Amino acid sequence: MLEISDLATSYGKIEALRGVSLQARSGEVTCLLGPNGAGKSTLMLTLAGILRPQRGSVRFEGRELVGQTPAAIVSRGMALVPENRLVFPALTVRENLLAGAFKRRDAAGIRSDIDAMFGRFPRLSERVDQLAGTLSGGEQQMLAVARALMSRPRLLLMDEPSVGLAPIVVAEIFSIIRQLHREGVSIFLVEQNAHMALQVAQHFYLMEQGRVSFSGTPGELADDDVIQRAYLGQRKAA
Amino acid sequence: MLDVVQLLLDGLLDGAGYALVGLGLSLTFGGLKRLNLAYGATAMLAAYVGAWLHIRHQAPAWLVALTVVASAALIGLYVERLCFGLPRDESTQPRGAPIAGADGREVVALASSFAIWMQLEQLAVNLLPRHLNAFPSLAAEGQWMVAMDVFGSVSGVAGGELMLRPDRLALAVMTVLLTLGLARWLERSRAGLAWRAVADHRVAAHLVGMPVSRLQALGFAAACALSGVAAFAMLSLDAQVTPMFGMWVLLKGLVAAILGGLGSVRGVLWGGLLLGVVESLAQSWLGALAREFATYALLFIVLVAPWRASGRSAL
Amino acid sequence: MSASWVHAVGLASDMAIMSLLALSAYLLLLVGRVSFGQQAFFGLGAYASGVMSALFAWPLAAALALGVVVGALCSWALALPTMRLSGLHYAVATLAFGEMARIALSALHWQRPTEDGPVGPAGIEGFRDIRWLLENDVSAEAYLLLTLGLLAAVLGLLMAAERTRLGTAWRMTGQDDVLTAAQGVSVARMRLLVAALAGGLAALGGGLYAHRTTYIEPALFDPMLGVHAVGYALLGGLGTALGPFLGVVIDLGLLDAARLFPGWRMVIFGGLVALFLRWRPRGLLDEVLVHRLGQWLRRQPPAQPPNPPTAP
Numbered sequence: 075m076l077e078i079s080d081l082a083t084s085y086g087k088i089e090a091l092r093g094v095s096l097q098a099r100s101g102e103v104t105c106l107l108g109p110n111g112a113g114k115s116t117l118m119l120t121l122a123g124i125l126r127p128q129r130g131s132v133r134f135e136g137r138e139l140v141g142q143t144p145a146a147i148v149s150r151g152m153a154l155v156p157e158n159r160l161v162f163p164a165l166t167v168r169e170n171l172l173a174g175a176f177k178r179r180d181a182a183g184i185r186s187d188i189d190a191m192f193g194r195f196p197r198l199s200e201r202v203d204q205l206a207g208t209l210s211g212g213e214q215q216m217l218a219v220a221r222a223l224m225s226r227p228r229l230l231l232m233d234e235p236s237v238g239l240a241p242i243v244v245a246e247i248f249s250i251i252r253q254l255h256r257e258g259v260s261i262f263l264v265e266q267n268a269h270m271a272l273q274v275a276q277h278f279y280l281m282e283q284g285r286v287s288f289s290g291t292p293g294e295l296a297d298d299d300v301i302q303r304a305y306l307g308q309r310k311a312a
Numbered sequence: 313m314l315d316v317v318q319l320l321l322d323g324l325l326d327g328a329g330y331a332l333v334g335l336g337l338s339l340t341f342g343g344l345k346r347l348n349l350a351y352g353a354t355a356m357l358a359a360y361v362g363a364w365l366h367i368r369h370q371a372p373a374w375l376v377a378l379t380v381v382a383s384a385a386l387i388g389l390y391v392e393r394l395c396f397g398l399p400r401d402e403s404t405q406p407r408g409a410p411i412a413g414a415d416g417r418e419v420v421a422l423a424s425s426f427a428i429w430m431q432l433e434q435l436a437v438n439l440l441p442r443h444l445n446a447f448p449s450l451a452a453e454g455q456w457m458v459a460m461d462v463f464g465s466v467s468g469v470a471g472g473e474l475m476l477r478p479d480r481l482a483l484a485v486m487t488v489l490l491t492l493g494l495a496r497w498l499e500r501s502r503a504g505l506a507w508r509a510v511a512d513h514r515v516a517a518h519l520v521g522m523p524v525s526r527l528q529a530l531g532f533a534a535a536c537a538l539s540g541v542a543a544f545a546m547l548s549l550d551a552q553v554t555p556m557f558g559m560w561v562l563l564k565g566l567v568a569a570i571l572g573g574l575g576s577v578r579g580v581l582w583g584g585l586l587l588g589v590v591e592s593l594a595q596s597w598l599g600a601l602a603r604e605f606a607t608y609a610l611l612f613i614v615l616v617a618p619w620r621a622s623g624r625s626a627l
Numbered sequence: 628m629s630a631s632w633v634h635a636v637g638l639a640s641d642m643a644i645m646s647l648l649a650l651s652a653y654l655l656l657l658v659g660r661v662s663f664g665q666q667a668f669f670g671l672g673a674y675a676s677g678v679m680s681a682l683f684a685w686p687l688a689a690a691l692a693l694g695v696v697v698g699a700l701c702s703w704a705l706a707l708p709t710m711r712l713s714g715l716h717y718a719v720a721t722l723a724f725g726e727m728a729r730i731a732l733s734a735l736h737w738q739r740p741t742e743d744g745p746v747g748p749a750g751i752e753g754f755r756d757i758r759w760l761l762e763n764d765v766s767a768e769a770y771l772l773l774t775l776g777l778l779a780a781v782l783g784l785l786m787a788a789e790r791t792r793l794g795t796a797w798r799m800t801g802q803d804d805v806l807t808a809a810q811g812v813s814v815a816r817m818r819l820l821v822a823a824l825a826g827g828l829a830a831l832g833g834g835l836y837a838h839r840t841t842y843i844e845p846a847l848f849d850p851m852l853g854v855h856a857v858g859y860a861l862l863g864g865l866g867t868a869l870g871p872f873l874g875v876v877i878d879l880g881l882l883d884a885a886r887l888f889p890g891w892r893m894v895i896f897g898g899l900v901a902l903f904l905r906w907r908p909r910g911l912l913d914e915v916l917v918h919r920l921g922q923w924l925r926r927q928p929p930a931q932p933p934n935p936p937t938a939p
Contacts, residue, residue, distance in 0.1 A: 124518055148521030160516040162509050173509045176502075177521040225521060347715055349854075394901050422718060423661060423861060424904040426854050431897035438890055559850065563726070570719065605730045612723040615716050616708045 075100035075260055076121075076152075076229055081130030082284075083113075083120045090116035091127070092284035098229065098262045098277075103255050105263045105275035107295075113284040114264045115157050118233040121262075122154040123147045134229065149177050153227035157234050157264075159218040163207025167198055170206050170217055174224030184224070191220040194250070212243035219250065229260045236267045248274055268295070318474055319592045325477075327568075327588020328484035329546055331581045333561050334568030335491060336538035342575025343511045343531045346421040350391045352562025353432035355539040358384035359553050360436040362544065363445045373448040373548065381540035387432065388536025392529050395424040429558075437555055449551035451479050479549050486545070488581065495577040507531050511575070539565075567611045586610075636767045640839055642872075642879050643774040647832030648852070649859035649871035650781065651825040656860055658821045659801035661714060663853045664705070664721030665829045667728035668698040670848030672830025673837035674732060674748060680759040680838065681746050682739045687759055687838065694834035695827040701728075702826020703819055710818045725853055732845040753844025757837050774835055778872075781828065785868035797821060829856075858900045864912025873912060 076098040083091040090113045098104040108114050119125045121132060123144035132139040139147055153174075162170050171191055175184045192199035195216045201209060206217055215235055222230060232251070236244040248270050251261060255274065265271045271278070278295045280288035288295075333355075340348045348354075362380035365371040371379070457473045498504035510517045510527050517524050543561065547553050568587050572579025587607065594606035648669050655662045676694035679685040685693070709720045738747035748754040760770055788794040799807040800817050808814050837843050855878070856871075863874025877899075882892040903910060 122519060124515060143523070144518040145521040145523050148519075154519050156515075156519060160513060160519065162512045162516055164512045165505075165509060169505060169509075172502075172505055173517075173520050173522075176506065176509075221520065347719070394905075420904055420908055422715065423857065424901040426663075427858060427897040427900035427904070429897070430851075430854065430858070430893045431901075434891070434893035434897075563850075566719065566722075601730055601734050605727060608723040608726040608730070612720055612727065615712065615720045615723070 075135060076262060077131075077133040078117075078121075079131045079133075081117070081120060081127050081132065083116050083125050083127045085116075090284055091120065091130075093130070094281070094284070094286055096279050096286050096289065098260065100228075100260050101258060102276040103251065103261045103263060103274050104277045104279070105265055105271045106279045106281055107265060107268055107271065108281035109266075111283075112281045114281055115233055117281070118154060118156070118231055118264055121147075121152070121231060122156075145177070148225055148227075151226075151228035152231065153222040153225050153229075154231040155215075155218045155222045155233065155235060157237070159211075159214040161206040161209070161214050161217050161221070163205065165206055166203045167206055167209070167217060168202050170221050171224050174221035177225055187224055187226070191223065194253075195220055212239050212246070215239060215243070215247060216250075219247075223254075223259075227259070229262060230254065232261060232263045234264055234266060236265065236270060244270060314474070315596075319596050320589060321474060321476065323589035323592030324585055325480045325484050325588070326591065327585035328487040328581075329480075329542075329584070330564045330568040330587050331491065331572075331584025332483070332487040332542040332545060333539070334565035334572075334580045334584055335487075335494070335542065335577065336535040337562075337565040338569035338572065338574055338577065338580045339535040339538065340532055341569065342577075343507060343535070344396055344421075344528060345511070346396055347425070347566075347574075348391065348396070348532075349422060349425040349562065350395070350428040350432060351425075351536070351539060351565060352558040352560070353429045353436070354384055354387045354391060354536050355543040355561045356553075356555075356558030357387055357432045357436040357439075358540045359447070359543040359547055359557060360439050360445070363447050363547075363553050364439055366448050367440070367446055371448075373450060376448050377544045377548075380544045381537050384540025384543065385533040385537035388533045388539075389529060391425065391428050391536070392532040395428060396421050396528070396532065429562075433555070433558055436558070443554055445553050447547045447551055447553045450548035451551055456481075483545055483549065487584075490541075491577060491581045498577060563607070567607055570611060571614055633767065636771050637839075638879065640767070640771045640774050640835075642875050643771070643778045644832045644836050644839065645856075645859070645875045645879060646778055646872045647781065647828050647835070648856045649863070649875050650785070650868060651829035651832070652853070652856040653860035653865065653868065653871040654785075654797075654821050654825040654828070656857070656865055657797050657801045658818050659714070660710075660818070661718045661857060662721040662825070663718055663850055663857065664723075664725035664728075665825065665856050666848045666850065666852035667725040668702050668826040668829035669833035669836070669852065670728060670732055670843075670845065671701055672698045672833030673843045673848075674735070674754060674833075675830070676834030677754055677757040677837040677843060678737065678747065681754075681757045682737070687763075687765075690759070691831060691834040694830045698830020698833070699823040699827035702829075703823040705826075706819050706822035710815060710822070722850055722853075725848070725850055729845045729848050732848070751845065753842060753846075754837075755842050757841045757843070760838050761841070770839065774839075777831065777835070781831075782868050782872070789868070858896065861908075861910050862896075862900050862903055864910030864916070866909060866912045866914040866917035870910055870912040874910070 078097070079095050081091050081094045082089065092113075094113070094117060096104075096106070106114055106117070116125065120127050121139070123139070123142055123146070127140055130140065134147075134150055134152055137150065139150065139152075142150070162173060165173065168188065171188050172184070175187065178184055192202070197213055198216055198220060201213065206214065209217060219230075219232070219235070235247050235251075239247070244267065251263070251274050255261060263271065263275060272292050272295065275292065278288070278290055278292065279286050280295075337348065337351045340346070340351065358380045361383045362371075362376040365379055366376050456476045456478055498508060506517075506522050506527055509520070510522060510524050510531075514524055517527075539561065542565075543557075547557070564587070568584035569580050570583065571586055572581065572583025587610065590606050590610055591603045595603035648665060651665045651668065652662060655665075672694035675697040676690040679690035679693050680687060705721070705724055709717055709724075712720060732748070733751045735748045736750050738745040738749065740746075743756075746756050759765075765773075789798075796807065796810075796817055799810065800814050807817075859874030859878065860871040861874070862877060863872065864870030878892070878896050882888065882895060888895060907913065909915075
């Protein structure tokens with residue numbers, strides 16, 4: 075569904091991505107692990123069209139995404155739940171959801187989707203008219219996911235959804251990921267929390283210093299050596 | 313007592329004018345978090361184009377009005393593209409901003425907008441070199457004298473009359489309606505939501521698929537069109553325009569907008585009214601110079617006041 | 628004296644004077660602040676030194692010095708409450724202050740009777756007869772030398788200061804508040820110091836201006852003047868104290884004196900500033916260029932033997 079080939083993105087002279095190649099299959103949860111600074115968020119921002127790569131290609135359902143505006147990418151069916159949530163702090167919860175549905179024109183569908191979101195995320199339904207900036211971290215995360223879902227994406231990108239959240243909230247988030255997977259939403263997940271990721275993903279990649287250094291199943295990942303690298307970013311002597 | 317009421321009335325009416333003038337400026341700031349110093353010059357150049365049409369081609373008032381508003385919008389587009397159109401790709405930066413740090417890009421746009429201010433002022437003066445230029449007049453012929461007896465029993469004021477210019481009153485009413493209508497539209501409509509979202513968090517707006525660049529350009533042009541509306545309204549009551557108009561629009565609009573909180577549409581209304589009243593009182597107590605002085609003193613105090621929580625560098 | 632010589636001398640004096648004002652804006656830009664109020668200190672300096680020389684017959688040097696002190700003190704006082712504001716609010720606050728100063732000068736009536744009639748500031752009508760130069764037979768050329776000399780001295784001091792710890796600290800403050808503070812520099816005191824210096828420079832320029840033109844009025848010191856000063860610094864370059872001077876030369880020199888594009892001067896100048904801010908925000912003489920020029924100058928040694936030293 076999503077094919078990334080030799081993607082390279084730089085910030086000025088700093089090469090954050092140095093030729094990343096990976097795939098996310100339709101209907102699966104694909105997880106990208108890696109230490110801080112590996113370039114994971116840069117990859118997500120490049121996929122969403124916020125950053126422009128220096129070379130490489132991103133094909134989604136057969137069509138090239140590199141060079142498209144973020145708006146076009148959302149229209150194609152891909153939505154990002156960004157690192158740090160990035161909710162609209164001065165807009166209410168409801169308005170955030172409406173914003174997520176911006177590319178859609180079906181008012182009735184949008185309304186029913188909003189109701190569905192409140193059903194899926196009951197905590198948000200208690201705070202419909204509250205300003206998103208005043209929500210707790212976990213609530214903002216839910217809102218960010220809900221907002222991304224409002225555009226009815228076929229592939230959901232999630233950048234470190236568990237970071238900075240209490241374990242109970244993290245468990246909630248991952249159960250939502252499992253639920254979405256059961257409903258047929260494809261998910262491309264970036265995470266540092268390898269343990270939780272092992273419970274939901276069907277395929278893993280490991281990224282270090284701008285390159286993919288491992289690709290495999292959960293079973294292959296559970297190999298100690300590889301997880302050590304994912305946490306510490308360094309090779310452990312065998 | 314009657315004098316005080318008259319003063320307040322005059323102040324409120326003047327203040328409505330300031331609010332109208334400041335509306336577009338507050339919107340551009342709200343939308344882009346950047347102050348557009350070319351705002352006054354935009355209104356002035358647009359007004360001059362209208363005046364030129366009026367003087368050289370005897371254009372009727374309605375055509376002048378349309379021209380002024382349209383010109384202001386077009387000039388606004390030019391300003392936006394040159395000063396505020398940010399590169400779409402967030403990872404590329406021009407080599408070293410003049411003011412680095414969090415303030416950096418805000419101040420760069422500020423600086424380039426003043427450069428355009430210089431450009432636009434010169435263009436206006438090139439178009440119509442004389443100091444006084446005629447403008448279509450919509451001024452009322454006389455004044456209304458409102459008998460205070462009507463309010464006497466309520467306010468406790470004895471007889472007497474208040475002077476009220478119907479054209480200024482019409483302007484004030486229009487301002488209030490426009491401001492409240494605009495605020496409502498921003499809160500209720502899809503486009504209004506998009507504008508507020510872009511203003512609130514640019515990157516998040518990108519992520520939900522909003523055409524950020526286009527929205528910013530359109531919003532900016534619309535705000536400048538508002539400056540054209542304000543310009544036409546104010547100048548048609550004076551029936552003339554001078555090269556001082558640009559600076560006047562910028563300064564009055566800036567004070568009204570900042571008093572009300574930059575970016576708040578309803579706030580500009582309050583800010584303008586407050587400014588008008590303060591000026592009126594200052595003039596009656598201490599004279600014409602005090603009136604001018606009070607404008608800037610008020611602005612200065614509001615900016616420097618120690619209870620302001622936002623936008624300060626702790627160092 | 629031919630008319631064009633007189634004109635040239637006058638133009639050169641104006642350029643030197645405006646450079647001082649531009650330098651004052653430049654200093655604040657270095658510490659990370661855009662000020663639209665420097666014209667206030669220019670005006671205050673003009674009035675203060677004009678008053679001392681015309682009403683109290685002080686010699687020029689003393690009058691100018693007093694103007695500098697007034698400018699520095701007022702600028703420092705303004706900086707106290709405003710330096711902690713964000714860049715944008717600071718810019719607007721200085722704009723407001725500039726107008727307050729102008730209006731205050733419009734209210735200033737201070738006249739003393741002399742044989743030729745009352746002399747002194749007359750509010751909005753301005754301040755006539757600042758005739759110290761004429762009364763002391765100072766020619767326009769001599770005054771030009773004085774002005775240039777002062778400018779050169781200021782430039783020299785500033786460029787020398789750039790090489791000291793103090794100068795480095797200035798620049799650091801403008802680039803990164805937090806980093807500078809972490810180095811142990813008191814950012815607030817740095818900014819106050821620079822503000823005082825900037826105010827003094829602007830006042831010096833104002834004093835020189837007042838004596839050159841013999842007539843000043845409050846309307847001269849309007850925000851446009853301050854805006855121009857910032858424009859000169861931004862265009863000419865923030866990498867060196869010569870930058871603002873270059874900006875002045877471009878505007879007053881090329882566009883005005885050469886009468887290039889009459890009536891389009893501000894359109895071009897404004898366009899240049901806006902374009903530069905887009906693609907070269909530190910101006911023509913930015914730090915990179917200045918550094919390269921410095922290297923190039925140092926790599927030009929006097930006569931040197933063509934044979935490289937033999938390797939060991």
